[in-house]
Amino acid sequence: MPPTTQQHYGPQFQNAQHQVQQPYFQYSQCNGKKKALCIGINYFGQASELRGCINDARNIQRFLCSNFGYRTEDIVMLTDDAQNPRQHPTRENIVNAMQWLVRGAAPNDSLFFHYSGHGGQTKDLDGDEGDGHDEVIYPVDFKQNGHIVDDLMHQIMVKPLPAGCRLTAIFDSCHSGSALDLPYIYSTEGKLKEPNLAAEAGTSLKTAFTSYTQGDIGGALKSAMGLVKTATGSSQKAEKYARATRTSPADVISWSGCKDSQTSADATEAGQATGAMSYAFMAALSQNAQQSYQQLLNSLRDILKSKYSQKPQLSSSHPMDTNIKFIC
Known part of the structure; x- marks a missing residue:
């Protein structure tokens, strides 16, 4: 289980009041209030229509309630088959729901964000991406109102969180490796990935x-x-900038369906249309609920590797011990 005390890391420094400080974060015990936002977009009638995304949102909702103590009344669902216009996954409704998710967040709360739909990339404008591209998700009305960029999702869902508050995010979408702009990315050995020039x-x-x-x-x-x-070291500069501006004392974890350079499969498993990543997440924890972060990352990779080329990614808002138990 995660330790209950503040975790300090990195070099000490003096603040404006000449006090010695050191970066810190705090793991969540996930025993406070629980809230979730599940988004599934099939893009009915559009050229880019998908099949399994609404199923993903509903399956994740049931999984959270059955396995992690969430209540249906504390889960907002946005799907493009909803009867209520406020539950349509438009850009405005998604942004409003993201703001609802983190409102009133406190230490040891557990928040859960799940997105299944189209993802893509756009030109990075602030220098926090080593490949020069920000990651985006596509609301159902993206043709009229545009995409939602990772910088904005980080601003809304990560930045306001206090130390010790957990946000678990799952992105079952293409180009989603760093879709929440979390600067610490982990390998299957549980080690921090560094730019490999x-x-x-x-x-x-x-x-x-x-x-x-x-x-x-x-x-x-x-x-x-x-x-x-690469030759000019822009990847290293981007990583340094990202860690300086995107690190958080909150306990934020993101599981993404693939690397930034990959696509995520709209698949069929057990006779049902589903996103490959959403399916793998539920299958892995159903097979063994007692897994560390490193074990779960490897379980996700193992489930998908026989049929899909995509490689799920684990990232966090702080340096973490990947040997502790995954809870949410």
Whole structure:
């Protein structure tokens, strides 16, 4: 179980009042109030229609109530088959529901955010993304009112949380590896991932060459620019900036269906349309409810690897011990 005391890390520093301080965070015991927001968007009648997202939202709602002590009356559902217009997953309703989720948050509360729908990327404007792209989610009315960028989701759902308050987020969407802008990303060995300049350079070169040989000059140029960014250390600069501006004393965890560069599958499991990540999350914890964060990340990868290329990601708002038990 997570420790109950404040966890200090990093170098000490003097504040404006010349007091010695050190960055800290606090794990949530998840024994306070519980609230959840589940969003499932099938995009009925649109060219980009999906099949399993509404099922995902409803399945996660039932799973939270059956396994983690949530109550249906404390869970807001936004789906595009809802009869009530306020429950349609429009941009305005999603933003309002995100604000509701974190309102009045206190230490040891447990908040849960689940999104199943389309995800994508847009140009990063503030320098917190190593690949130069922010991640976005697409409300049902995105063609009229636009997407929701990860910077805004972080501003709404992470920044206001006090130390010791848990937010667990699941993004079952494409390009969702860092969809909540959490700066600490973990490997399956439970270790912090650091920018790998050699690997990034190799990937950029390979992509540039493939694009060029296929006649995609624009793609080749984009990959070449990625190589330039790698060579100039922009990934390291972005990581440093992200940790300086996105670290939080709250206990925020995000499970995403894939890396930022990957897509997430709209699949069929047990005869039902479902998002592969949502299915894997419920299957892994149904098989074994007593897992550490590292074990759960590996369980998710193991469930998906036989049928899908996507690799689920674990990120957090603070440096964490991935050997402690996952609770929410």
